[in-house]
Amino acid sequence: MxxxxxxxxxxxxxxxxxLDDKVVGGVWMFTAGHPVEVDGPxxxxxxxxxxxxxxxxxxxxxxxxxxxxxxxIFARLxxxxxxxxxxxxxxxxxxYFLLVATRLIHCIDEPACLEAHRYGxxxxxxxxxxxxxxxxGLRIDPTQVDRARVxxxxxxxxxxxxxxxxxxxxxREGVTGxxxxxxxxxxx
Numbered sequence: 250m251x252x253x254x255x256x257x258x259x260x261x262x263x264x265x266x267x268l269d270d271k272v273v274g275g276v277w278m279f280t281a282g283h284p285v286e287v288d289g290p291x292x293x294x295x296x297x298x299x300x301x302x303x304x305x306x307x308x309x310x311x312x313x314x315x316x317x318x319x320x321x322i323f324a325r326l327x328x329x330x331x332x333x334x335x336x337x338x339x340x341x342x343x344x345y346f347l348l349v350a351t352r353l354i355h356c357i358d359e360p361a362c363l364e365a366h367r368y369g370x371x372x373x374x375x376x377x378x379x380x381x382x383x384x385x386g387l388r389i390d391p392t393q394v395d396r397a398r399v400x401x402x403x404x405x406x407x408x409x410x411x412x413x414x415x416x417x418x419x420x421r422e423g424v425t426g427x428x429x430x431x432x433x434x435x436x437x
Contacts, residue, residue: 250409250416252306253428260299264308265291265336265347272308279312280409282353282401284332291347295339302426304419311407313348314338320346322418327398327411350409352400354393357381361388361434367404380404389432408432 253259264272265279273291293307293314303316314336315323323331332349359365363386368377381404389402389410398412411419416429 250304250411251428251430252304252311253302253426255428256302256426258299259426260295260297260301260305262293262295262301262305262307262314262338264310265293265312267291276308276310277406278310279334279347279349280310280401280406282350282403282406284351285334285349287334290337291334292337292339293345295341298340301338301341301345303422303424304427307347313409315346315348316424317343317346318422319419319424320348322415322422323348323399326415326418330397330399348409350399350401352397353403353406354397354400355403356389356391356393356400357384357402357405358388358390361390362386384408387430387432388434391433 267273267289273287278285303319305314307314320333324333330352332351334347335344336347338345362384365384366382368374368380368382370378384405387408398415400410402408402410410432419427
């Protein structure tokens with residue numbers, strides 16, 4: 250599931266901020282694939298007063314921001330896979346939610362991907378060794394996913410993966426701002 254950057258006149262949400270106007274947590278805090286703890290209310294600036302979409306990725310960390318009706322779909326279909334944190338968007342009456350995928354699953358099917366490159370010992374980032382430097386044409390092994398309906402792939406958590414059930418529910422609801430790319434081959 251991706252942010253559809255092709256939507257004309259779309260808003261560009263920034264990083265979630267606390268009441269002190271400082272960015273909350275590290276830039277990747279909400280996309281690391283595990284539950285998070287936040288001290289106090291959060292907000293997302295919207296100086297241009299653009300209308301938020303139902304689904305957007307906010308800031309440098311690509312944090313999913315969802316409308317309450319989208320949050321309700323995730324809460325209903327994947328309650329054990331997500332954490333929904335209220336966030337105020339400047340200029341909007343109703344609270345939106347940060348969507349945190351709380352599962353990180355070893356599932357990338359490297360041979361099926363168009364391209365997958367990992368960090369090695371000589372790359373100068375010892376904490377990233379074994380994780381992916383880049384992945385193009387992501388494919389996952391669905392046998393590794395079990396019953397998860399929302400998750401992030403281990404080693405490449407910049408991607409939010411949703412099951413077909415969740416995708417279809419979002420499409421039926423007419424959710425704006427989201428686009429979907431298949432990550433499994435029909436042979437599975």
